[in-house]
Amino acid sequence: MVSGLAATPVLFVAACGGSGSGSGSGSKSAKVSKAVVSVTPADGSQKVDFSQPVKVAVTSGTLSSVTLTGADGKAVAGQLAADNQSWTSTGKLSSGTSYRIAAVAADSDKVQATKNAAFSTGTPAKTFVGIFTPDNATTVGVGMPVSIVFNKPISDKATVQKGITVTALPGVEVVGHWFSDTRLDYRPQNYWASGTKVTLSLRLKDVAGAPGVYGTQNKDVSFTIGRSQTSVADLAAKKLTVTRDGQVTQTWPISGGSPQHTTWGGKMVISEKLLQTRMNSQTVNLGGEYDISDVPHAQRLTTSGTFIHGNYWGSTSVFGSQNTSHGCVGLHDAKGAGDPSTPAAKFYQSSITGDVVEVVNSGDRTVDPANGLNGWNMDWASWKAGSAI
Numbered sequence: 001m002v003s004g005l006a007a008t009p010v011l012f013v014a015a016c017g018g019s020g021s022g023s024g025s026g027s028k029s030a031k032v033s034k035a036v037v038s039v040t041p042a043d044g045s046q047k048v049d050f051s052q053p054v055k056v057a058v059t060s061g062t063l064s065s066v067t068l069t070g071a072d073g074k075a076v077a078g079q080l081a082a083d084n085q086s087w088t089s090t091g092k093l094s095s096g097t098s099y100r101i102a103a104v105a106a107d108s109d110k111v112q113a114t115k116n117a118a119f120s121t122g123t124p125a126k127t128f129v130g131i132f133t134p135d136n137a138t139t140v141g142v143g144m145p146v147s148i149v150f151n152k153p154i155s156d157k158a159t160v161q162k163g164i165t166v167t168a169l170p171g172v173e174v175v176g177h178w179f180s181d182t183r184l185d186y187r188p189q190n191y192w193a194s195g196t197k198v199t200l201s202l203r204l205k206d207v208a209g210a211p212g213v214y215g216t217q218n219k220d221v222s223f224t225i226g227r228s229q230t231s232v233a234d235l236a237a238k239k240l241t242v243t244r245d246g247q248v249t250q251t252w253p254i255s256g257g258s259p260q261h262t263t264w265g266g267k268m269v270i271s272e273k274l275l276q277t278r279m280n281s282q283t284v285n286l287g288g289e290y291d292i293s294d295v296p297h298a299q300r301l302t303t304s305g306t307f308i309h310g311n312y313w314g315s316t317s318v319f320g321s322q323n324t325s326h327g328c329v330g331l332h333d334a335k336g337a338g339d340p341s342t343p344a345a346k347f348y349q350s351s352i353t354g355d356v357v358e359v360v361n362s363g364d365r366t367v368d369p370a371n372g373l374n375g376w377n378m379d380w381a382s383w384k385a386g387s388a389i
Contacts, residue, residue: 031109031111032111033061033105033106033107033109033111033112033113034060034061034107034108034109034111035058035059035060035061035062035105035106035107035111035112035113036058036059036060036061036113037056037057037058037061037063037103037105037113037114037115038056038057038058038059038115039054039055039056039101039103039115039117040054040055040056040057041054041119042117042119043116043117043118043119044117044118044119045119045120046119046120046122047120047121047122048093048119048120048121048122049121049122050092050093050094050095050097050121050122050206051093051206051208053088053089053090054068054076054078054088054089054093054099054101055086055087055088055089056086056087056088056101056103056115057085057086057087058085058086058103058105058113059085060107060108061085061105061106061107061108061113062083062084062085062105062106063080063084063085063086063087063103063104063105064084064104064105064106064112065102065103065104066078066080066087066101066102066103066104067101067102067103068089068099068100068101069099069100069101070093070094070097070098070099071097071098071099075091076089076091076092076093076099077089077090077091078090078091087103092206093121093206094121094205094206095121095122095123095124095205095206095214096120096121096122096123097120097121098118098119098120099118099119099120099121100116100117100118101115101116101117101118101119102114102115102116103115103116124206124212124213124214125212126152126212126213126214127152127213127214127215127216128150128151128152128154128204128209128210128213128214128215128216129150129151129204129215129216129217130148130149130150130151130164130184130202130204130215130217131148131149131150131151132146132147132148132149132200132202132221133146133147133148133271133373134146134223134353134354135221135223136221136222136223137222137223138223138224138353139223139224139225139226139352140223140224140225140226140352140353140354141225141226141228141229141269141270141351141352141353141354141355141356142191142192142193142194142225142228142229142230142354142355142356143191143192143230143267143269143354143355143356143373143376144192144223144225144269144353144354144373145185145186145187145269145373145375146166146174146185146186146187146198146200147183147184147185147186147373148164148183148184148185148186148200149182149183150181150182150183150184150209151182152182152209152210152213153181153182153210154181154182154184154209154210155181155209155210155211156208156209156210157178157181157184157388158388158389159207159208159209160184160204160207160209160215160388161176161178161184161387161388161389162389163202163203163204163207163215164176164184164200164201164202164203164204165200165201165203166186166198166199166200166201167198167199167201168188168192168196168197168198168199169196169197169199170193170196172188172189172192172193172196173188173189174186174187174188174198175187175188175383175384175387176386176387176388176389177375177378177383177384177386177387178386178387178388179369179370179375179386180370183370185373185375186200187375187376187383189380191228191230191356191376192225193225193228194225194226194227194228194245195224195225196224196225197222197223197224197225198222198223198224198225199220199221199222200220200221200222201219201220202215202217202218202219202220202221203218204216204217204218205217205218225354226352226354227244227245228244228245228246229242229243229244229245229350229351229352229355230242230243230355230356230357230358231243231347231355231356231357231358232357232358232360233254233256233263233308233329233357233358233359233360234360234361235254235256235257235263235323235329235359235360235361235362235363236360236361237361238253238254238255238256238319238320238321238322238323239251239252239253239254239320240252240253240254240308240329240331240347240357242347242350244350249350250346250347250350252319252331252343252346252347253319253320253321253331253332253343254319254320254329254330254331255311255314255318255319255320255321255322255323255324255325255329255330256323256325256328256329256330256359256362257323257325257326257327257328257329257362257363257364258323258324258325258326259323259363261325261326261327262327262362262363262364263306263323263325263327263328263329263359263362263364264302264306264327264359264362264364264365264366264367264371265359265360265361265362265364265365265366265367266358266359266366266367266374266376266377267356267357267358267374267376267377268301268302268306268356268357268358268359268367268372268374269301269353269354269355269356269357269372269373269374269376270299270300270301270308270351270352270353270354270355270356270357271300271301271303271353271372271373272299272300272353273298273299273300273348273351273352273353274298274299274300275296275297275298275337275348276294276295276296276297276298276336276337277294277295277298278291278292278293278294278295279291279292279295279298279305279307279309280292292313294335294336294337295307295309295310295311296309296310296312296333296334296335296336296337296344296345297309297310297331297333297337297344297345297347297348298310299348299351299357300372301329301357301372301374302367302371302372302374303371303372304371304372305327305328306327306328306329306367306372307328307329308328308329308330308331308347308357309328309329309330309331309333309344310330310331310332310333310334310337310342310344310345310348311325311330311331311332311333311344312332312333312334312335314330314332316332319331319332319343329357329359330344331343331344331347332344333345356376
């Protein structure tokens with residue numbers, strides 16, 4: 001069932017004589033058609049269930065034409081039965097919309113009868129939306145996927161996915177992968193090419209994501225892939241190597257996770273940049289081991305709390321020689337994030353969200369592809385297997 005807003009009254013003028021009237025000029029000799037036309041929903045109905053078809057039927061005659069139009073004047077498709085005695089809409093109705101229907105029938109003597117009706121659809125009581133990353137009109141790195149998190153569980157994944165397209169210019173195959181009932185990510189087989197324009201099209205209005213739960217969004221979102229920058233954090237060599245557009249542009253000594261708190265391995269996408277942030281070990285289930293209120297130049301790599309960030313409290317001799325962190329990758333920095341000459345500041349300034357940091361030789365397993373925007377750790381065949389269409 002759907003609930004709805006009161007629709008604006010729709011005025012219409014019925015044909016002379018209304019349903020069952022003849023097509024004569026109104027003279028005394030005009031014949032009255034035996035055909036009787038009926039419409040479901042009834043004329044004047046409000047809060048009609050937009051997921052149900054409109055039906056027209058005739059008795060003692062056959063239908064010759066049926067036209068169903070929305071408030072925008074566009075016709076809704078329909079199918080006439082083989083016996084010409086009924087018609088059913090096949091096109092989708094929209095929620096919260098006014099409609100008009102006009103039908104013409106004729107009896108065996110070819111005397112016409114007309115039927116005009118108007119109704120309005122309701123709006124759904126339960127809805128869902130998709131919260132997307134990245135934002136419209138942004139420039140991001142080559143590893144940025146399109147990630148959509150739904151605020152309600154989606155049980156009809158195929159129907160919802162058919163309402164979403166992600167296109168790239170220059171063109172490349174882009175495939176969606178469901179990580180859960182509430183998360184759908186899109187990416188190409190390999191990193192985006194620099195300069196690519198990516199467009200996310202959401203056509204989810206009135207799409208049923210679950211029984212009785214409908215989408216509300218019809219919108220397009222576009223973003224641009226910037227220069228190509230990827231980095232490798234080698235925790236055996238304790239060195240970060242930054243490559244931009246095919247050329248190594250930076251190398252920095254680093255300190256990764258200690259043997260007791262190893263760093264995830266694998267390709268990780270920068271999803272958030274924070275000039276300073278608080279890091280508290282209690283938020284990552286490490287008790288009271290640390291609570292630093294002003295960690296500088298922090299760039300998020302996983303949802304669970306892995307960052308590549310500045311470190312002003314560690315001895316400079318640690319970087320490049322020892323892995324001492326609780327799982328993050330650290331670069332030398334200054335307290336207050338105010339010194340632009342430090343390695344952490346320079347790497348932060350050169351990075352944008354969507355850049356990839358690949359951690360190798362960490363001594364830990366590969367990061368879960370769903371932990372952050374890290375679907376690149378899944379091979380292409382496995383990624384495509386997660387599509388619902």
